[in-house]
Amino acid sequence: MFTRLTSRPFTRAFTAPRQGFVSLRGYATKRYTKDHEWISVTDGIGTFGISDFAQKALGDVVYIELPEVGKSFAKKENISAVESVKAASDIYAPVSGEVVAVNSSLGEEPSLINSSPEGEAWIAKIKLSNPAELDHLLDEAAYAKHCDE
Amino acid sequence: MIGALRNARGLATAATKWSRTSLYDFHVQNGGKMVEFAGWEMPVQYDGFGVLASHEWTRAKASLFDVSHMLQTSWVGKDRVKFIESLVVADVAALPVGSSTLSLFTNDNGGIIDDTVINKRSENGLYVVSNAGCAEKDLAHIRARLADFQNKGGDVDVKVIDDMSLVAIQGPKAVNIIGELAGSTNGLKDFKFMSGREMSLKGIPVYISRCGYTGEDGFEISVPHSEAVNLSKLILESPDAKLAGLAVRDSLRLEAGLCLYGHDLDDTVTPVEGALTWTIGQRRRTEGGFPGASKILSQIGKGAVVPRRRVGLIVMGAPAREHVEVLNPADGSVIGNITSGCPSPVLKKNVAMGYVANGFHKAGTELQVKVRGKVQKAVVTKMPFVEHQYYRG
Numbered sequence: 001m002f003t004r005l006t007s008r009p010f011t012r013a014f015t016a017p018r019q020g021f022v023s024l025r026g027y028a029t030k031r032y033t034k035d036h037e038w039i040s041v042t043d044g045i046g047t048f049g050i051s052d053f054a055q056k057a058l059g060d061v062v063y064i065e066l067p068e069v070g071k072s073f074a075k076k077e078n079i080s081a082v083e084s085v086k087a088a089s090d091i092y093a094p095v096s097g098e099v100v101a102v103n104s105s106l107g108e109e110p111s112l113i114n115s116s117p118e119g120e121a122w123i124a125k126i127k128l129s130n131p132a133e134l135d136h137l138l139d140e141a142a143y144a145k146h147c148d149e
Numbered sequence: 150m151i152g153a154l155r156n157a158r159g160l161a162t163a164a165t166k167w168s169r170t171s172l173y174d175f176h177v178q179n180g181g182k183m184v185e186f187a188g189w190e191m192p193v194q195y196d197g198f199g200v201l202a203s204h205e206w207t208r209a210k211a212s213l214f215d216v217s218h219m220l221q222t223s224w225v226g227k228d229r230v231k232f233i234e235s236l237v238v239a240d241v242a243a244l245p246v247g248s249s250t251l252s253l254f255t256n257d258n259g260g261i262i263d264d265t266v267i268n269k270r271s272e273n274g275l276y277v278v279s280n281a282g283c284a285e286k287d288l289a290h291i292r293a294r295l296a297d298f299q300n301k302g303g304d305v306d307v308k309v310i311d312d313m314s315l316v317a318i319q320g321p322k323a324v325n326i327i328g329e330l331a332g333s334t335n336g337l338k339d340f341k342f343m344s345g346r347e348m349s350l351k352g353i354p355v356y357i358s359r360c361g362y363t364g365e366d367g368f369e370i371s372v373p374h375s376e377a378v379n380l381s382k383l384i385l386e387s388p389d390a391k392l393a394g395l396a397v398r399d400s401l402r403l404e405a406g407l408c409l410y411g412h413d414l415d416d417t418v419t420p421v422e423g424a425l426t427w428t429i430g431q432r433r434r435t436e437g438g439f440p441g442a443s444k445i446l447s448q449i450g451k452g453a454v455v456p457r458r459r460v461g462l463i464v465m466g467a468p469a470r471e472h473v474e475v476l477n478p479a480d481g482s483v484i485g486n487i488t489s490g491c492p493s494p495v496l497k498k499n500v501a502m503g504y505v506a507n508g509f510h511k512a513g514t515e516l517q518v519k520v521r522g523k524v525q526k527a528v529v530t531k532m533p534f535v536e537h538q539y540y541r542g
Contacts, residue, residue, distance in 0.1 A: 059194070059396075060201040062492040065467055065521070081521060083468055085200045085400050085491055088521075114199075 031094070031134055032143035038118055039094040039126075041134060048094050049122045050082060050113065053147045059084045061113040066102040067124055073097065075133055080123055082113060095133045097126035170217035171314045171374040175381060179392055187281035189218040192394040203397040204494045207363055208535075211320035212393035213384050218281040219315055220288070221371060225274045226305035232298050233267065233275060236291065238420060238439050240430025244269045249343045249358055252428055253420055254279070254287065259441030259448075260416040261423060263287050264408065268345045268358060276345070276356065278315070278369070280410050313356075314377035319367030319401075321538065322389035327357070327368055330383055342366075342539040353380050359540060362398060364405025364533055366540045403500055404493050406461060406532025412471060413459060413488045413502050421448035422504070424459040457485065458510040461532035462518070464499040466525035468492050469518040475505055476517040476524065484509050487518065493534055500534045501527070 029041045036054035039046045055061065063083040073079050073093040080091040102124045106112060112121040128134075138146060167190045176183065180196030192215065194200060206212055224233055230241050239252035249268035253261050263286070265279040279287050291307055298305060318326065328337045330350040340346065345358035353376045361367040372380050384390050399409070408414045414423050419441070426449060433439065437446060448455050462469070468490055475485035490501030501518075509516060514529040 060199040062201070062494075063467060081467070083492065085204070085494065086396055088468070088470065 029134060031137035031139060032146075033092070033094045033137055034146060035092055037091060037094045039134075039137070041128065041131070044128050044131065045100065046095055046097065046126045046128055047122045048124065048126065050091060050117055051143070052117050054089075055114050055117040058082065058089060058113075059086070061110045064106045064110050064113065064123070066104070066106065067099045069099050069102055071099050072129070073099070073126070075130075082110075091123065093126065094137065095126060095128050095130070097129045099124050100127050101125040168218070170215055171377040172215045172217065172316075172381060175378050176215065176392070181392070181394065184395070186395055187218055187284070189281060191215065191218060192392070194394040194396045195392050198391065200396045200400065201494050203391070203393045204400050206391055207320045207365060207393060207397065207401055208495065209321065210389040210391070211318055211322040211326055211367070211387070212363075212397070213381060213390055214317040214319065214393050214398065215314070215381075216317050216369065217314040217377070220279045220281065220284040221310040221313060221315060222277045222279075222291075223274055223308045223310050224277060224305065225308075226303075228298070228303045228305045229275055232295070232303055232305040232307075233277075234433070234438060235298065236294060236439065237265070237267065238429040238433055238445070239267060240432050241267060241269070241275070243430065243432070246270075246272060247344050247346060249345055249360065250428075253425060254290065255420070255439055255441045255445065256290075256416055257440045258416075259419045259444030261410075261414045261418055261420060261425075262290060262416055264410055264414060264425075266358070266360060270345060270356070276310075276371075282411055310371070312374060313371045314374050315369060315371050316377065316381060316384075317361050317367060317369045318384060318390065319361045319363040319365045320389075321366060322387070323365070323367040324540065326384055326387045326390055329387075338542070340540075341542045350380060351383055353383075355380070362405075362407055363401040364407070364535060364537045364539075365401075366538045399489075400491050400494060403489055403491055403502065404495055404533065404535040405537060406502075406534060408459075408502070409489055418459075418504075419445050419448060421445060421453075421455050422457055422459065455507055457504045457506055459488075459502060460505055460510050461530045461534060462487070462490075462501045462503060462516070462527045463496075463530045463534075464490065464501055464518055464520075464525060464527045466499075466523065467520045468499040469501050469520050469525070469527065473501075473503075474519050475503055475509075475527065476519060477509065478515060478517050481517075481524075484516070495535050500530075502532070505529070 032038050036051045038051050039048040065081040067079050075096045076092045078090050079093040169190050176192040181192030183190045184193040237252040254263045263279050263283040268276040270276040356371040358369050469487045470490040473487040474483045477484045485505035487501045487503035493500045512531045516527045517524050518527045
């Protein structure tokens with residue numbers, strides 16, 4: 001549904017220049033970082049996690065360090081860590097903002113990150129302090145291209 | 150997430166400067182993800198078979214590893230035992246024919262150059278296996294001492310075995326698989342842990358030792374290069390056998406409390422500090438005769454001062470890995486460091502090995518570790534973390 005909306009040129013004519021039309025309409029904007037995090041934003045709250053590409057490269061996830069609710073992070077600040085048997089990988093905040101929720105089921109079931117990295121295994125929700133940052137992230141097509149490089 | 154994925158991107162890139170074992174093509178055909186290790190292109194894991202699944206398979210059934218990158222040497226000559234004893238802490242003279250032992254090459258400062266398994270293969274020769282990562286260093290050391298020994302009239306020669314591959318089959322089903330290939334009628338009941346023999350596996354001549362690096366029962370098989378693929382295929386005909394790569398070796402050996410040279414042991418660590426005093430033969434403790442003997446022997450016995458000791462730890466919270474600091478809970482001071490650590494798939498706890506200052510090394514001692522700035526509890530724990538399954542008859 002998201003894709004069909006953006007592919008229809010006439011809807012762009014109604015875009016409010018600053019915030020991006022989809023967040024005004026309340027639809028989720030999904031973006032990716034070059035570091036393989038994804039973020040899906042609805043009404044100023046971004047749910048993020050790591051991409052399917054990332055979980056494949058990591059292998060079996062056995063531990064995840066969740067950020068504290070209420071803590072604020074700058075974009076690209078170290079916000080979490082995901083561990084496989086062999087190594088720990090840092091995760092960076094895709095956008096700046098305050099953590100308003102964390103996915104505590106990941107504590108019990110870290111392997112969810114492998115089975116549902118872009119769905120059930122969301123890591124945390126951030127209240128965006130600067131929505132314009134989203135414009136600098138990759139959309140799905142650009143991210144897919146980035147992974148192929 | 151940068152580091153892990155950048156390494157992942159590098160997996161597929163081949164470099165002709167690395168060596169390949171006789172099983173390279175076989176690994177690739179079987180979905181092996183090839184990476185560089187100690188100058189060799191080795192499979193880190195296989196497509197569709199994660200590290201956790203491979204780890205569990207090894208402990209329940211049997212895993213086949215290519216370890217041909219390790220250094221195999223043959224020591225011959227009338228004075229071979231005298232010569233090797235001038236380099237290692239083992240009592241090789243007392244080793245029965247057909248038996249093997251873990252030992253250590255030491256340097257003049259009492260530090261460990263490499264760990265090794267020495268097999269008294271026959272009345273005429275020794276078969277010695279040591280780490281791939283130390284091959285150049287070991288050979289340079291051995292050759293220098295050899296030249297000296299030969300100049301003094303010693304009758305010995307040490308040759309690199311370069312016409313044999315080495316594979317390991319590890320897990321409770323290994324004995325059934327090898328027994329079947331050997332046409333054994335007694336389930337290899339007389340083939341004990343840390344012994345070796347020549348065998349024919351479906352017509353393939355091999356030298357096979359009952360030992361390994363996983364804590365499981367299993368075998369390491371020295372097989373001609375030309376037969377390595379055939380042997381591997383024969384082993385994999387069993388539904389209980391699966392190929393396993395380098396990644397899973399680390400979690401298996403760590404659960405088994407086995408050291409990884411270059412991490413848990415290095416040339417600044419003495420055998421006593423490394424909790425490997427048991428490798429020093431009784432006779433060698435009185436006679437010495439290995440490099441660094443006076444320093445090492447001064448650390449054994451009443452009143453001996455051992456500044457640090459290798460211990461096992463179970464760590465709460467996030468896994469504590471190499472380089473993590475170990476702290477004294479009383480005052481937060483640094484009293485040691487982790488040298489290996491990972492989440493244990495069997496225990497579902499974080500296990501680690503490291504060095505702590507003397508006095509903090511007793512089992513049950515509560516310590517702390519600092520992971521990513523966070524202080525976490527740790528407790529000194531006896532190793533192995535997971536019981537060994539060695540076949541002792």
